[in-house]
Amino acid sequence: xxxxxxxxxxxxxxxxxxxxEEPMYFKVTVEGERVxxxxxxxxxxxxxxxxLATKRNLFQNIVLTERVCSLCSNSHPLTYCxxxxxxxxxxxxxxxxxxRVLADEIKRVASHLFNVxxxxxxxxxxxxxxxxxxxxxxxxxxxxxxxxxxxDLAANTLGGVKNDVDAQLFGYITRSLQRLEGHxxxxxxxxxxxxxxxxxxxxxxxxxxxxxxxxxxxxxxARGSGLAVDVRRDAxxxxxxxxxxxxxxxxxGDVHSRAMVRLREVNExxxxxxxxxxxxxxxxxxxxxxxxxxxxxxxxxxxPRGELFYFIRTDESDIPTRLKWRVPSYMNWDALxxxxxxxxxxxxxxxxxxxxxxxxxxxR
Amino acid sequence: xxRFLKLLGKNLAQGPSTDPFxxxxxxxxxxxxxxxxxxxxxxxxxxxxxxxxxGGAIRIEDNEEKTGYNFTVWHNTCALCGMCRHYCPTKxxxxxxxxxxxxTQEDKYDWAAHYSIPYLACAGCGAHIRMLxxxxxxxxxxxxxxxxxxxxxxxxxxxxxxxxxxxxxSNDTHEQE
Amino acid sequence: xxxxxxxxxxxxxxxxxxxxxxxxxxxxxxxxxxxxxxxVERLGCRYCGSPRHxxxxxxxxxxxxxxxxxxxxxxxxxxxxxVTVAVGICPISGGVFRGGHSIEGPIDRYIPVDVNVPGCPPxxxxxxxxxxxxxxxxxxxxNGIAPGHKEERHVSLP
Numbered sequence: 020x021x022x023x024x025x026x027x028x029x030x031x032x033x034x035x036x037x038x039x040e041e042p043m044y045f046k047v048t049v050e051g052e053r054v055x056x057x058x059x060x061x062x063x064x065x066x067x068x069x070x071l072a073t074k075r076n077l078f079q080n081i082v083l084t085e086r087v088c089s090l091c092s093n094s095h096p097l098t099y100c101x102x103x104x105x106x107x108x109x110x111x112x113x114x115x116x117x118x119r120v121l122a123d124e125i126k127r128v129a130s131h132l133f134n135v136x137x138x139x140x141x142x143x144x145x146x147x148x149x150x151x152x153x154x155x156x157x158x159x160x161x162x163x164x165x166x167x168x169x170x171d172l173a174a175n176t177l178g179g180v181k182n183d184v185d186a187q188l189f190g191y192i193t194r195s196l197q198r199l200e201g202h203x204x205x206x207x208x209x210x211x212x213x214x215x216x217x218x219x220x221x222x223x224x225x226x227x228x229x230x231x232x233x234x235x236x237x238x239x240x241a242r243g244s245g246l247a248v249d250v251r252r253d254a255x256x257x258x259x260x261x262x263x264x265x266x267x268x269x270x271x272g273d274v275h276s277r278a279m280v281r282l283r284e285v286n287e288x289x290x291x292x293x294x295x296x297x298x299x300x301x302x303x304x305x306x307x308x309x310x311x312x313x314x315x316x317x318x319x320x321x322x323p324r325g326e327l328f329y330f331i332r333t334d335e336s337d338i339p340t341r342l343k344w345r346v347p348s349y350m351n352w353d354a355l356x357x358x359x360x361x362x363x364x365x366x367x368x369x370x371x372x373x374x375x376x377x378x379x380x381x382x383r
Numbered sequence: 384x385x386r387f388l389k390l391l392g393k394n395l396a397q398g399p400s401t402d403p404f405x406x407x408x409x410x411x412x413x414x415x416x417x418x419x420x421x422x423x424x425x426x427x428x429x430x431x432x433x434x435x436x437x438g439g440a441i442r443i444e445d446n447e448e449k450t451g452y453n454f455t456v457w458h459n460t461c462a463l464c465g466m467c468r469h470y471c472p473t474k475x476x477x478x479x480x481x482x483x484x485x486x487t488q489e490d491k492y493d494w495a496a497h498y499s500i501p502y503l504a505c506a507g508c509g510a511h512i513r514m515l516x517x518x519x520x521x522x523x524x525x526x527x528x529x530x531x532x533x534x535x536x537x538x539x540x541x542x543x544x545x546x547x548x549x550x551x552x553s554n555d556t557h558e559q560e
Numbered sequence: 561x562x563x564x565x566x567x568x569x570x571x572x573x574x575x576x577x578x579x580x581x582x583x584x585x586x587x588x589x590x591x592x593x594x595x596x597x598x599x600v601e602r603l604g605c606r607y608c609g610s611p612r613h614x615x616x617x618x619x620x621x622x623x624x625x626x627x628x629x630x631x632x633x634x635x636x637x638x639x640x641x642x643v644t645v646a647v648g649i650c651p652i653s654g655g656v657f658r659g660g661h662s663i664e665g666p667i668d669r670y671i672p673v674d675v676n677v678p679g680c681p682p683x684x685x686x687x688x689x690x691x692x693x694x695x696x697x698x699x700x701x702x703n704g705i706a707p708g709h710k711e712e713r714h715v716s717l718p
Contacts, residue, residue, distance in 0.1 A: 089584030
């Protein structure tokens with residue numbers, strides 16, 4: 020045993036691992052308790068979706084892109100639809116644009132809460148995990164009541180949205196938000212000050228700001244390192260220019276900062292949903308669809324994990340010749356190298372979770 | 384310590400948060416997307432749902448005798464996205480709130496809804512046509528001066544002939560005047 | 561002894577295999593199993609971290625080419641009598657990914673499935689229904705009432 024100590028050896032983590040939600044395979048080279056090198060083997064969730072998208076027609080692809088990943092399952096069809104709308108010059112009715120943002124922000128709240136809950140789960144703080152997940156259930160109920168499914172909202176379609184949200188449902192949403200907000204204050208206090216949580220997360224997986232720039236990071240991971248990037252503000256789309264919200268940043272660059280960014284963004288999303296409820300205009304839900312011409316279009320949005328980019332190329336048929344997306348986790352993935360440098364083995368899954376990796380997005 | 388007691392009191396007052404299912408029926412929202420249901424009365428067989436379905440859960444094909452078509456929804460392939468419902472021009476497709484979907488492997492290939500929708504033999508030539516559903520026809524021809532009841536039972540070419548005959552008769556009456 | 565086994569109902573442990581799913585069903589499984597709202601432990605079930613402790617295995621995802629061998633290996637490590645539950649439409653039929661170049665599913669090509677829970681994703685109550693059904697099959701198998709897997713349908717892997 021003593022011979023093994025001080026020597027490097029390789030520890031396989033995954034692909035079927037309890038702490039990892041998805042099949043990821045790490046070869047972690049450790050020296051005692053310290054991680055010296057991490058090799059990531061990917062491709063386990065590769066379902067060949069980009070090739071599939073060129074076999075399906077434009078409408079089927081709305082559903083297909085929704086299944087890229089269920090945690091950001093509204094951002095994908097939204098961005099896909101926006102890319103086609105940009106390509107064909109379709110003007111989306113204003114009410115539909117408001118409802119699109121509504122669906123997006125509801126998903127953002129649920130996604131962020133899930134990530135911080137898993138953080139507590141990995142630390143072993145089971146009661147906090149359960150509490151945050153129970154609070155997330157408020158949002159799950161909203162999704163189920165308003166859209167009819169707890170994960171895949173199926174809100175978007177080409178040129179608008181599928182479901183209307185009437186005053187009665189908005190009443191329900193507002194009541195739910197009130198309940199959520201009460202819990203959020205409590206949860207943020209726990210995450211900010213609980214000594215057990217802080218000792219496991221503060222200073223773990225540090226990513227300095229200059230490295231964040233060098234790796235081109237996006238989303239809450241970049242914002243946790245003090246880099247204020249947010250597509251909703253930097254390249255506004257939809258009705259975001261008319262809504263007021265703050266771009267949340269933290270300066271620590273560690274696991275704790277990233278969790279705090281997500282928690283504070285939940286409050287921003289709550290305020291955005293309230294603004295939508297107050298200002299929702301009357302009008303149509305979908306624009307009339309023209310023939311989609313041959314051409315290329317792209318769109319980008321802020322998904323819960325960061326910037327999401329879609330590119331589509333069509334000929335005159337209704338089957339795209341190319342559909343390509345770049346997901347935020349793709350950018351954030353590489354930065355794991357910096358974050359995991361010389362960390363403890365026990366922190367590996369914690370750090371991986373802190374970038375909110377969406378393997379199914381990245382490997383599609 | 385005080386905070387702990389406060390929380391305990393709050394949670395005791397709140398009661399259990401556990402959903403009573405399976406002891407009692409669970410609450411299902413009205414808009415819940417549970418299972419695709421087709422109203423065969425209203426289906427015109429336009430296949431738009433088949434075109435929209437991402438997984439290929441909908442199958443529409445003529446029956447062996449060509450006297451109608453079979454409409455099958457495979458629930459085990461259906462992603463419950465609601466595209467078929469959204470784009471169905473006659474609103475024949477709805478989604479029920481029934482989520483009791485668990486079944487054993489023996490039932491796997493029976494887990495589908497089969498509808499058989501008959502064609503109508505054209506009153507003129509006997510060719511098989513899918514008649515326009517009466518409710519839909521009533522809406523479509525609400526302001527038509529011609530009585531559509533008999534015309535709807537004709538195939539397109541027989542209807543063309545009927546229209547020509549109608550024209551002829553009206554021309555004749557004009558000439559006589 | 562007979563009386564004892566009648567009174568004491570045994571408790572199956574659950575294990576989850578992700579065969580390339582989009583997270584939807586996995587998140588719902590975590591919700592079903594881990595939080596008090598659905599509380600699968602009421603049914604005597606418990607999530608476990610090792611396939612060797614498992615009795616009921618829940619599989620999600622359309623079984624991608626890359627993950628296939630690993631899934632089969634993990635599945636084979638689960639001791640008999642095991643009950644396999646396919647959660648979501650992907651393992652059952654391939655769902656929206658059907659026809660993809662790296663989709664090896666439906667999962668019953670490789671693994672004898674016992675219970676299917678379709679949905680995209682199924683709601684937690686629906687998953688619980690599936691677990692209840694699986695538990696019944698598992699108890700029947702333990703008591704020798706229901707037959708186990710007819711034959712091991714493995715493909716010979718390269």
